Amino acid sequence: xxxxxxxxxxxxxxxxxxxxxxxxxxxxxxxxxxxxxxxxxxxxxxxxxxxxxxxxxxxxxxxxxxxxxxxxxxxxxxxxxxxxxxxxxxxxxxxxxxxxxxxxxxxxxxxxxxxxxxxxxxxxxxxxxxxxxxxxxxxxxxxxxxxxxxxxxxxxxxxxxxxxxxxxxxxxxxxxxxxxxxxxxxxxxxxxxxxxxxxxxxxxxxxxxxx
Numbered sequence: 001x002x003x004x005x006x007x008x009x010x011x012x013x014x015x016x017x018x019x020x021x022x023x024x025x026x027x028x029x030x031x032x033x034x035x036x037x038x039x040x041x042x043x044x045x046x047x048x049x050x051x052x053x054x055x056x057x058x059x060x061x062x063x064x065x066x067x068x069x070x071x072x073x074x075x076x077x078x079x080x081x082x083x084x085x086x087x088x089x090x091x092x093x094x095x096x097x098x099x100x101x102x103x104x105x106x107x108x109x110x111x112x113x114x115x116x117x118x119x120x121x122x123x124x125x126x127x128x129x130x131x132x133x134x135x136x137x138x139x140x141x142x143x144x145x146x147x148x149x150x151x152x153x154x155x156x157x158x159x160x161x162x163x164x165x166x167x168x169x170x171x172x173x174x175x176x177x178x179x180x181x182x183x184x185x186x187x188x189x190x191x192x193x194x195x196x197x198x199x200x201x202x203x204x205x206x207x208x209x210x211x
Contacts, residue, residue, distance in 0.1 A: 001048040001192040004105075010052045014079065015101055016109030017045060018086055019094065027083040030074040035067055037195050041112065042070040044193045053078060094138075094145040099152045107157075107182075108189035114138060117179065117199050132176040132202055134183075136161070139169035146170040157185060176202075180209060187211035 004010045018024060023031045034041045039060065046055055057073040086092055114137045122130040138146055146163055150172055153159045159182045161172040174182065183190075183200055188211075190200055202209060 001044045001189060003051045004048060005051060007052075009103070009105060010049060011082075012101065012103040012106045013048055013109065014082055015086070015098060016106040016113070017049070018079070018082055019092060019098070020110050020113035024079065024083050024087060027080045028075055028077060030076070030079060032072040032074075033069055035069040039068060039070040040195050041193050042072050045109075046072050092140060094141050094149060096148060099148060102152070102156075104185050105189055108186035110136065110138075111182070111186050111199065112190060112193060112196050115199060117183075117202070119203055128205075129203060132179055134174050134179040135164075136172040138171060139166070141170070143170055146172065153182075157181070159185075184210050 004013050017032065018030065021032070021034070023033075025031075032042055032045055042058075046058060053074055053076055055072040056075045057071070060068060060070050062068050085095070085098060088095075111134075116135045116137070118133045118135060119129045120131045120133070122128045136149075138149060141149070143163070150161050150163055153161055153172075159174060160178045161174045164171050164173050180202070183202075187200055190196055191211075200211065
């Protein structure tokens with residue numbers, strides 16, 4: 001992804017990176033990890049924030065089952081304030097203050113980390129689809145936090161998501177119309193990560209999308 005060039009965009013990017021798939025065991029250490037077909041996504045994140053931070057270590061490993069992982073590890077003092085804002089009593093917490101600092105870049109990282117575009121096949125028309133949905137697997141957040149995110153997406157971006165309970169946790173889902181609205185917001189960033197371009201592929205044969 002293109003490098004962020006302002007402190008505002010760096011902050012928005014780091015909120016997404018830390019809050020969703022990133023991990024901070026303490027205020028100085030950040031781990032970014034992705035596997036399988038998404039190894040390039042780690043490098044995209046590294047490039048995105050490279051004007052402000054460089055990884056201490058960047059490597060690829062293979063587990064016992066032959067599955068590949070790509071890691072970026074940072075040892076830095078730059079993230080202490082975000083650690084304190086996000087990790088409350090040792091748990092990633094979505095607060096109203098953090099939500100108010102979201103930008104389209106933050107939403108894009110959320111979608112690339114935890115979002116899925118689900119295409120429902122039409123049983124009467126082989127090879128075609130009767131509906132599309134987006135799922136946001138925000139499973140680590142409480143019902144209160146997920147409800148705040150739902151309201152934020154509606155009030156700030158006019159995207160209607162519903163809350164769905166899945167195996168004791170909560171996720172957000174939206175229909176095809178709102179999926180197109182949401183993807184129009186995040187597409188400029190998702191398009192920059194080749195391995196994640198499928199998250200924008202609605203598989204319409206004739207309908208033109210705005211991204």
